[in-house]
Amino acid sequence: MAPTNKYSILLPTYNERNNLPLIVWLLVKYLGSEYEYEIIIIDDGSPDGTLDVAKELQRIYGDDKIILRPREKKLGLGTAYIHGMKHATGNFIIILDADLSHQPKFIPDFIKKQAEKDYDIVTGTRYVGSGGVYGWDFKRKLISRGANYVTQVLLRPGVTDLTGSFRLYRKLVLEKLINSCVSKGYMFQVEMMVRARQFGFSVAEVPITFVDRLYGESKLGGSEIVGFLKGILYLFATT
């Protein structure tokens, strides 16, 4: 493993006052002294004072480890990544949700996997091997598996989990992908993988567990499903 690799972790936040200190603590725990890293917090003007929490964490862990890149208001996820990446000093970028559904303990797996064949992207998968979810009822699992199956059949993306957003990217690769993606929301994550394949980037997967702490507070209603289908059909017709 090249000791010169540095990992910039991007954490876009909106109203994550309670989760942010925990996710940062976990990141520090699992990246510790073994890896070179920085945590870039992109807060979109959260009314709950997430930014104050971030500042406090910066005081505790140091401004070489915690970097703040706040924005005025809630803007798109893609632009949050670009905004956060502007001053990132790592050659790799790690993206995960700040709400603790993604566990930092898997990051060393991502890093090892990347080094195996010098992959451009390593993506977490809930659908393979020891991967899985916690806190999902039957309906949620059915929608997830059904949507995943439709995506697999129509797009043949070469990866098993497209909507997950726990990923490691080579920095230049992520920049190129973001600039070529037009979808919003979680379709953005799908499009990133489809475009990655189009550009010929190498992608590997590691199993992850997804812990849903909202306990079945399903965000998947009828309009989300329609939106998903529209997004898939758009990619189906254009890529």
Next chain:
Amino acid sequence: MTVPKLFQWLAGVCSFMTVWLAYVVGYFSVNLRKEYHEIIVVLPLYLLISFACYSLAVIGYRVATFNNCEEASIELKQEIEAARKDLEKKNYKFISDWK
């Protein structure tokens, strides 16, 4: 530039349907036993139904075998506890958030 998936599908389905239709309307004749002929006439429908059944079976199997990661949830809860204690030690200013 790759051909979009939509056109790959259209190309595949159209070429199959062209051959099938040509056979069904008698554009070309092949010496087949009557049973085979009967099967070919309804072949597109058969294929569609088989694909639907296959899809339902795959999705059903995957839902049934979707890992339920109870340990991950338990571990996370323990880690949250440890994190709170440690942050308290580090004089984290907002400990009142979880008190």
